[in-house]
Amino acid sequence: MNYKNKNLSLLLLIFLSFSLSAQDDEAFFIKEIYTTILKEGKCYEWLTHLSENVGGRLAGSPNAENAVNYTYSLMSNMDMDTVWKQACTVPVWERGDKEEVNIKWWEDGLMMIKELNALSLGNTIGTGRKAIKAEIIEVFGLDTLDKMGPEKLEGKIVFFNRPMDPSQIRTFNAYGGAVDQRVFGASRAAKHGALAVLVRSMTLRQDDNPHTGVSVYTDGVKKIPALAISTNDANFISDLIKKGIKVETKIKNNPRILPDAVSYNVIGEIKGSEFPEEIILVGGHLDSWDVGGGAHDDGAGCVHSLEVINALNKLNYRPKRTIRCVMFMNEENGLGGGLAYAEESNKNNEFHIAAIESDAGGFTPRGFSCTSEDEVFKKLFTNFKAFEDFLSPYDLSLKQGGGGADINPLKSQKGLLIGFRPDSQRYFDYHHTSIDRIDAVNPRELKMGAAAITSLVVLIDKYGL
Amino acid sequence: MNYKNKNLSLLLLIFLSFSLSAQDDEAFFIKEIYTTILKEGKCYEWLTHLSENVGGRLAGSPNAENAVNYTYSLMSNMDMDTVWKQACTVPVWERGDKEEVNIKWWEDGLMMIKELNALSLGNTIGTGRKAIKAEIIEVFGLDTLDKMGPEKLEGKIVFFNRPMDPSQIRTFNAYGGAVDQRVFGASRAAKHGALAVLVRSMTLRQDDNPHTGVSVYTDGVKKIPALAISTNDANFISDLIKKGIKVETKIKNNPRILPDAVSYNVIGEIKGSEFPEEIILVGGHLDSWDVGGGAHDDGAGCVHSLEVINALNKLNYRPKRTIRCVMFMNEENGLGGGLAYAEESNKNNEFHIAAIESDAGGFTPRGFSCTSEDEVFKKLFTNFKAFEDFLSPYDLSLKQGGGGADINPLKSQKGLLIGFRPDSQRYFDYHHTSIDRIDAVNPRELKMGAAAITSLVVLIDKYGL
Numbered sequence: 045m046n047y048k049n050k051n052l053s054l055l056l057l058i059f060l061s062f063s064l065s066a067q068d069d070e071a072f073f074i075k076e077i078y079t080t081i082l083k084e085g086k087c088y089e090w091l092t093h094l095s096e097n098v099g100g101r102l103a104g105s106p107n108a109e110n111a112v113n114y115t116y117s118l119m120s121n122m123d124m125d126t127v128w129k130q131a132c133t134v135p136v137w138e139r140g141d142k143e144e145v146n147i148k149w150w151e152d153g154l155m156m157i158k159e160l161n162a163l164s165l166g167n168t169i170g171t172g173r174k175a176i177k178a179e180i181i182e183v184f185g186l187d188t189l190d191k192m193g194p195e196k197l198e199g200k201i202v203f204f205n206r207p208m209d210p211s212q213i214r215t216f217n218a219y220g221g222a223v224d225q226r227v228f229g230a231s232r233a234a235k236h237g238a239l240a241v242l243v244r245s246m247t248l249r250q251d252d253n254p255h256t257g258v259s260v261y262t263d264g265v266k267k268i269p270a271l272a273i274s275t276n277d278a279n280f281i282s283d284l285i286k287k288g289i290k291v292e293t294k295i296k297n298n299p300r301i302l303p304d305a306v307s308y309n310v311i312g313e314i315k316g317s318e319f320p321e322e323i324i325l326v327g328g329h330l331d332s333w334d335v336g337g338g339a340h341d342d343g344a345g346c347v348h349s350l351e352v353i354n355a356l357n358k359l360n361y362r363p364k365r366t367i368r369c370v371m372f373m374n375e376e377n378g379l380g381g382g383l384a385y386a387e388e389s390n391k392n393n394e395f396h397i398a399a400i401e402s403d404a405g406g407f408t409p410r411g412f413s414c415t416s417e418d419e420v421f422k423k424l425f426t427n428f429k430a431f432e433d434f435l436s437p438y439d440l441s442l443k444q445g446g447g448g449a450d451i452n453p454l455k456s457q458k459g460l461l462i463g464f465r466p467d468s469q470r471y472f473d474y475h476h477t478s479i480d481r482i483d484a485v486n487p488r489e490l491k492m493g494a495a496a497i498t499s500l501v502v503l504i505d506k507y508g509l
Numbered sequence: 510m511n512y513k514n515k516n517l518s519l520l521l522l523i524f525l526s527f528s529l530s531a532q533d534d535e536a537f538f539i540k541e542i543y544t545t546i547l548k549e550g551k552c553y554e555w556l557t558h559l560s561e562n563v564g565g566r567l568a569g570s571p572n573a574e575n576a577v578n579y580t581y582s583l584m585s586n587m588d589m590d591t592v593w594k595q596a597c598t599v600p601v602w603e604r605g606d607k608e609e610v611n612i613k614w615w616e617d618g619l620m621m622i623k624e625l626n627a628l629s630l631g632n633t634i635g636t637g638r639k640a641i642k643a644e645i646i647e648v649f650g651l652d653t654l655d656k657m658g659p660e661k662l663e664g665k666i667v668f669f670n671r672p673m674d675p676s677q678i679r680t681f682n683a684y685g686g687a688v689d690q691r692v693f694g695a696s697r698a699a700k701h702g703a704l705a706v707l708v709r710s711m712t713l714r715q716d717d718n719p720h721t722g723v724s725v726y727t728d729g730v731k732k733i734p735a736l737a738i739s740t741n742d743a744n745f746i747s748d749l750i751k752k753g754i755k756v757e758t759k760i761k762n763n764p765r766i767l768p769d770a771v772s773y774n775v776i777g778e779i780k781g782s783e784f785p786e787e788i789i790l791v792g793g794h795l796d797s798w799d800v801g802g803g804a805h806d807d808g809a810g811c812v813h814s815l816e817v818i819n820a821l822n823k824l825n826y827r828p829k830r831t832i833r834c835v836m837f838m839n840e841e842n843g844l845g846g847g848l849a850y851a852e853e854s855n856k857n858n859e860f861h862i863a864a865i866e867s868d869a870g871g872f873t874p875r876g877f878s879c880t881s882e883d884e885v886f887k888k889l890f891t892n893f894k895a896f897e898d899f900l901s902p903y904d905l906s907l908k909q910g911g912g913g914a915d916i917n918p919l920k921s922q923k924g925l926l927i928g929f930r931p932d933s934q935r936y937f938d939y940h941h942t943s944i945d946r947i948d949a950v951n952p953r954e955l956k957m958g959a960a961a962i963t964s965l966v967v968l969i970d971k972y973g974l
Binding site for chain 2: 078079082083210211213215248249408410437438439441467469470473486487488489492
């Protein structure tokens with residue numbers, strides 16, 4: 045560049061400086077957020093500790109207590125005005141010994157036995173010391189059971205085998221279309237005299253990993269054992285049954301339901317300088333299933349939320365509104381933390397202008413989806429959509445619908461409930477399995493998520509809704 | 510649903526049928542494409558074969574020949590009008606024995622030696638039987654070398670260590686900002702008397718995997734060996750140098766440059782029923798680097814393209830325009846296939862209305878980016894953008910810029926050159942390494958890519974540009 049051009053450029057630069065609008069400031073600040081987190085973010089390190097050193101952390105377990113202490117200590121070392129633990133009641137369920145499940149059948153005059161990859165479903169009872177043995181009846185939906193009745197189900201083991209629909213683009217829709225079998229299958233089968241249930245794992249992947257998850261017994265119906273089996277095993281059994289072969293299964297497991305316990309949400313807060321009564325919450329759930337490391341579900345959401353505070357600290361950002369970072373306890377099997385949080389918040393007449401939950405994994409961010417009470421939604425959503433201009437350069441879009449299990453109890457406060465929406469294609473490969481570990485998480489994807497959430501927090505803080 | 514409602518629904522359905530527009534037809538057909546590929550797509554199976562059974566397939570190698578035969582046979586079994594092999598000239602380079610690279614230094618009176626994870630860069634020469642030993646000089650860019658001159662570089666081994674910039678949102682930009690060191694580093698260093706070069710691997714990940722890739726010698730400059738080392742090793746050396754420690758390296762490798770050979774593009778075509786002279790090309794490159802399985806780079810692009818034809822066959826879709834599926838040879842180290850294809854196409858006065866290349870991995874699709882000659886671009890891009898209405902429900906956006914190495918030689922035909930744009934966050938974790946294998950590919954992400962490309966092909970076929 046020669047001298048003359050240099051001068052021209054300088055003039056141009058001065059001109060541009062004068063015409064810098066708030067838009068440019070925001071775009072610049074969001075770029076700063078991304079740069080800070082991509083270069084210096086700590087979320088992957090924290091997640092490594094949470095997933096590998098603390099490990100699986102079902103509410104009420106010693107690991108969950110360790111997770112509470114670890115994140116409390118992380119928050120205490122950040123520049124926040126207050127950090128506290130909030131007590132909540134959680135159920136206590138222990139898996140017990142490794143599940144023993146096999147199937148037995150006759151083929152070409154030979155007796156065949158095959159061990160299955162199985163996991164007891166959360167909150168279910170076990171077979172006790174004596175195994176349950178019975179014939180398997182394959183079904184594809186809850187409704188079928190009522191039609192079949194005790195005549196066909198009494199003394200049998202019901203095998204729910206409706207797969208998640210692979211043609212769904214968003215895998216959460218495929219999950220939603222199949223998970224009733226896992227959640228309600230046991231009691232529906234027990235009503236008709238079944239002895240236990242096996243459920244095809246909730247995943248779109250064809251492999252050997254069983255996926256656990258919550259199961260709920262209906263009051264007044266006999267509790268029976270319920271276990272998930274891997275998709276490979278599910279197909280194997282189904283193929284035998286298609287050939288007209290009678291399949292017998294033997295199940296032995298001994299999970300225990302213990303008395304409820306006290307556990308904690310971990311909360312940290314930066315008080316707003318102008319509108320301290322308007323709270324922007326960012327959170328994930330600290331508990332996970334006991335198998336694996338709860339890396340994507342929901343260690344990722346926890347470290348995303350912690351990274352928001354860390355990045356704001358690094359950028360010396362002092363918010364106008366109150367920013368609260370919440371590690372919810374017991375999302376997986378009871379929602380004790382989310383309910384306790386909302387109860388206390390309502391008691392204190394708090395107002396959450398926006399609550400953002402990250403509970404869909406540490407994958408590349410695609411955007412956010414949000415919801416609210418009908419009467420205020422239209423206005424809030426319109427304002428919210430305006431932020432898309434700032435976020436679309438990062439391939440983020442803002443959609444209607446969704447929120448998060450832990451923040452939904454805040455609905456009555458009539459703010460915006462926002463779900464962080466990462467790419468969903470791989471989520472159910474790991475969900476509730478022993479392979480939901482740190483090596484399933486890509487550091488850059490995780491950091492991009494934290495940067496996306498931090499950017500949204502700053503936009504809401506600056507402009508309100 | 511009661512009888513009365515059923516009748517009402519029927520009336521509504523009839524009413525809706527009459528008001529179905531072309532828009533609805535398209536939306537429905539795109540949904541069908543996704544469902545077909547997500548449920549019955551073969552691309553993951555084909556990629557498993559290409560990556561694991563055929564393996565790494567550098568142009569001119571026996572594996573590349575196997576890949577030609579495999580994809581020729583796949584295409585021959587599809588419903589296409591013509592399938593053929595198109596000859597092209599390719600350079601032949603062989604890696605030879607495993608590279609031996611170590612560093613030696615003195616610390617606290619002790620001599621220390623550490624083996625490095627290294628890979629010769631493509632098309633480079635070796636040290637021969639006798640190793641090269643010399644002091645390492647760390648530099649961060651090509652320009653620095655000219656300032657340092659022979660005084661500081663003569664007899665030394667230059668270590669290029671400028672990392673890819675992690676703050677770039679699109680990792681290809683970070684790659685573009687660092688790869689000059691790998692491509693041109695050897696000759697630039699040789700000009701000043703350096704004996705060899707080591708280059709920090711082109712990746713944003715911190716690990717032990719060296720990344721190979723093409724290096725180009727400048728005519729008239731002495732050829733010297735050039736190797737990539739892992740990012741962990743690069744940081745290790747850099748830390749020693751920062752402490753003022755003199756680091757000596759020993760390099761032994763013996764790649765060979767053999768005479769050029771003949772290889773092939775593999776091409777299949779469905780003749781258009783109305784506008785056969787308007788060609789829509791969809792392709793990837795069949796060759797890969799010799800290490801690993803070339804799963805993401807670019808087996809994914811090949812099986813994406815094959816799946817387009819497979820899906821159209823399954824859906825009994827007869828195109829109006831000619832659809833051509835091309836497996837290009839020798840993208841990685843010479844572009845022999847892309848150049849031969851364009852040359853013959855131009856000789857035959859062909860017109861590619863659109864050429865779509867998939868060469869950015871088998872990750873979740875984000876959209877497409879396109880380019881063309883200036884004079885026609887504005888009109889074409891405006892028409893092209895109209896397709897976004899159909900594609901945005903699948904989270905796909907259409908952007909300006911980009912294309913693909915193999916299709917760029919078609920630019921003079923003044924059609925649209927389109928690059929398939931999957932999520933880029935993980936691409937350089939695997940790029941040109943021994944871990945670019947099938948287990949780095951998620952089947953659903955791969956299929957989503959094929960569905961996205963098929964949808965775009967159908968839209969261009971139906972509406973033109």
